[in-house]
Amino acid sequence: MPPDRDHDATPPVVTGPRHLHNLWRLRRYVRPYLGQLSCLLLAAVAATAAGIAVPMVVRRVVDGPIAHHEPGGLLRLGALALLLGLAEAVLIFVRRWTQSSAAVDLEATIRNELYAHLQRLPVSFHDRWQSGQLLSRITTDLAVIRRFLSFGLIFLIVNVATYLTVVGLLIGLHPLLGALVAAGAVPLFLISRRFRRSYLTASRRLQDQQGDLATLVEESAQGLRTVKAFGRQDEMADRFGAGARALRDTAVGRNTLLARTSAQFDLVPNLTLAAVLVAGAVAASRGELTIGELVAFVSLHLMLIWPIESLGWIIANAQEAATAADRIHEVLDTAPAIVDRPHATALHPGHVGGALRFEGVTFGYPGNPEPVLRGVDLSIRPGETLALVGVTGCGKSTLLSLVPRLNDVTGGRITLDGRDLRDIELASLRRVVGVAFEEPTLFSMSVWENLTLGRPDATEEEVRAALAVAQAEFVYDLPWGLDTRVGEQGLSLSGGQRQRVALARAVLRRPRVLVLDDPLSALDVHTEALVEAALARVLRGTTALLVVHRPSTVALADRVALLADGRIAAVGTHSELLATVPAYRAALSATDATATALEAPPARSGTSVGGVGTLGLVSR
Ligand SMILES: Nc1ncnc2c1ncn2[C@@H]1O[C@H](COP(=O)(O)OP(=O)(O)OP(=O)(O)O)[C@@H](O)[C@H]1O
Numbered sequence: 137m138p139p140d141r142d143h144d145a146t147p148p149v150v151t152g153p154r155h156l157h158n159l160w161r162l163r164r165y166v167r168p169y170l171g172q173l174s175c176l177l178l179a180a181v182a183a184t185a186a187g188i189a190v191p192m193v194v195r196r197v198v199d200g201p202i203a204h205h206e207p208g209g210l211l212r213l214g215a216l217a218l219l220l221g222l223a224e225a226v227l228i229f230v231r232r233w234t235q236s237s238a239a240v241d242l243e244a245t246i247r248n249e250l251y252a253h254l255q256r257l258p259v260s261f262h263d264r265w266q267s268g269q270l271l272s273r274i275t276t277d278l279a280v281i282r283r284f285l286s287f288g289l290i291f292l293i294v295n296v297a298t299y300l301t302v303v304g305l306l307i308g309l310h311p312l313l314g315a316l317v318a319a320g321a322v323p324l325f326l327i328s329r330r331f332r333r334s335y336l337t338a339s340r341r342l343q344d345q346q347g348d349l350a351t352l353v354e355e356s357a358q359g360l361r362t363v364k365a366f367g368r369q370d371e372m373a374d375r376f377g378a379g380a381r382a383l384r385d386t387a388v389g390r391n392t393l394l395a396r397t398s399a400q401f402d403l404v405p406n407l408t409l410a411a412v413l414v415a416g417a418v419a420a421s422r423g424e425l426t427i428g429e430l431v432a433f434v435s436l437h438l439m440l441i442w443p444i445e446s447l448g449w450i451i452a453n454a455q456e457a458a459t460a461a462d463r464i465h466e467v468l469d470t471a472p473a474i475v476d477r478p479h480a481t482a483l484h485p486g487h488v489g490g491a492l493r494f495e496g497v498t499f500g501y502p503g504n505p506e507p508v509l510r511g512v513d514l515s516i517r518p519g520e521t522l523a524l525v526g527v528t529g530c531g532k533s534t535l536l537s538l539v540p541r542l543n544d545v546t547g548g549r550i551t552l553d554g555r556d557l558r559d560i561e562l563a564s565l566r567r568v569v570g571v572a573f574e575e576p577t578l579f580s581m582s583v584w585e586n587l588t589l590g591r592p593d594a595t596e597e598e599v600r601a602a603l604a605v606a607q608a609e610f611v612y613d614l615p616w617g618l619d620t621r622v623g624e625q626g627l628s629l630s631g632g633q634r635q636r637v638a639l640a641r642a643v644l645r646r647p648r649v650l651v652l653d654d655p656l657s658a659l660d661v662h663t664e665a666l667v668e669a670a671l672a673r674v675l676r677g678t679t680a681l682l683v684v685h686r687p688s689t690v691a692l693a694d695r696v697a698l699l700a701d702g703r704i705a706a707v708g709t710h711s712e713l714l715a716t717v718p719a720y721r722a723a724l725s726a727t728d729a730t731a732t733a734l735e736a737p738p739a740r741s742g743t744s745v746g747g748v749g750t751l752g753l754v755s756r
Pocket of ligand 1: 263504528530531533
């Protein structure tokens with residue numbers, strides 16, 4: 137549970153215009169909504185203009201009908217003020233209505249693209265990144281960006297336009313007093329500059345800590361059984377408490393910063409208002425301003441208070457959005473490492489012979505100086521079943537992962553019917569390679585959906601046959617049969633049941649090449665024998681590469697390869713290697729039980745199930 141793994145992947149906080157670069161890059165998502173956004177901006181600006189016009193009407197009312205006692209003029213101007221008020225209300229409605237649909241659509245578009253990109257990224261990326269960090273990016277960060285595009289950015293533009301218009305009108309009414317109000321921009325600029333820097337650091341920390349906490353919750357939910365079994369609830373609660381406290385402290389610090397700065401922002405227009413009231417009264421008494429102009433001046437000045445007060449919130453929102461854009465681009469900028477080569481062509485399942493060849497294959501995990509595989513040479517004939525044996529951690533699963541290109545070789549090559557796997561279109565390669573892992577992943581969907589993941593068009597008969605091969609007919613006895621929803625990660629099933637469903641899923645694809653990573657390890661010996669017998673019958677002619685630990689299973693393969701020190705140390709039949717390669721014996725006889733099993737023929741080897749003995753795989 138390394139809490140800081142993600143931080144290795146995140147660059148340090150950048151301030152200044154470069155920091156806004158990633159936010160600016162999001163403009164390509166905004167483009168389709170430019171019409172809507174322009175309409176929304178126009179409505180916002182027009183509503184503000186209508187609001188600004190009201191004090192100017194008031195000025196005319198005071199200096200005209202009121203000063204000259206003309207009730208007729210009062211009615212006309214009153215009606216105009218009413219119209220302006222109505223127009224403002226309608227425009228605000230249009231703005232809100234447009235902004236909600238555009239922003240939500242835009243958020244959905246970015247979210248879909250981010251998700252699709254995550255799917256394209258290689259397994260090694262997901263090994264490195266905490267899932268909570270990805271989760272917080274795809275949920276919280278995108279919501280922050282939506283808020284900015286629909287509120288922050290619009291108000292930033294509207295408020296700046298309001299500020300400039302009002303200050304221009306104030307200067308027009310009384311240049312000196314107007315200049316006094318305009319001078320308030322200097323402290324505002326200084327306060328906002330300082331605020332931007334400190335808020336940025338706090339908001340990045342907060343967003344990262346949210347990701348860390350999400351990871352912690354996800355890990356403890358997934359590992360709940362282990363946590364409970366080891367009685368570590370208190371320790372986990374302490375870890376969560378520490379993370380939550382750190383998050384709270386950062387949030388409080390960030391909010392205090394915002395509150396302090398907002399108070400400073402508030403102070404500026406209120407101080408200038410006090411100065412304007414005093415100086416305005418003096419100017420009016422000297423006849424430099426009419427009463428109507430003074431009323432208009434003060435009313436207009438009051439209109440500046442909200443744009444200035446909201447400045448703190450808008451800057452905060454922009455900083456959070458910029459941070460969110462950074463975090464999102466950290467993912468989007470990661471290029472999918474496993475992609476089609478420029479001239480890759482598709483495989484047609486009907487034309488695949490199934491000759492699989494490893495030629496001088498080397499592989500090392502990113503960031504690991506020592507390669508796991510150091511020149512693997514291995515050839516599997518079409519339709520042959522080859523078992524891979526080796527001590528734990530020697531790289532068997534790693535080697536298997538190279539066949540469906542979950543990882544790519546770092547040296548050498550793997551060929552299928554003589555074609556480098558990298559010259560085959562990835563999607564078509566994965567259609568002909570069936571995979572079942574030792575730790576099967578089932579999704580929180582129905583059994584049927586899990587089974588047909590790779591074959592959505594499978595018929596009921598095909599599903600039934602695949603379930604029979606994997607001895608997984610138990611699914612028909614689940615409360616709702618194949619419609620039963622398995623819990624998250626399939627945890628409502630036993631380990632052996634999950635393995636069998638995953639095997640049925642792999643078989644259902646009718647793969648030309650089958651890669652099985654010890655997929656029967658959780659089965660009892662009897663069920664394993666039944667599965668192997670059925671597998672042998674159904675998959676005759678399929679090239680199979682199996683990682684196996686049980687000697688009984690090894691004996692069923694056509695040939696066996698011993699993986700040691702990152703190379704294939706020996707290849708041959710089980711009995712040949714047993715007789716001539718001590719390392720093979722050692723790899724298999726890790727336990728006394730294994731040794732016993734080796735000496736005596738496996739009890740079930742003579743078992744004939746449905747007319748097909750477990751030796752069916754050998755005899756092919
Ligand atoms: N995602 C990964 N990132 C970095 N190193 C890894 C990763 N997966 C495996 N390794 C390392 O690669 C080596 C080979 O692991 P692998 O899982 O292939 O072994 P294995 O032979 O299948 O083991 P076992 O029999 O226990 O399943 C190990 O040293 C392991 O620590």
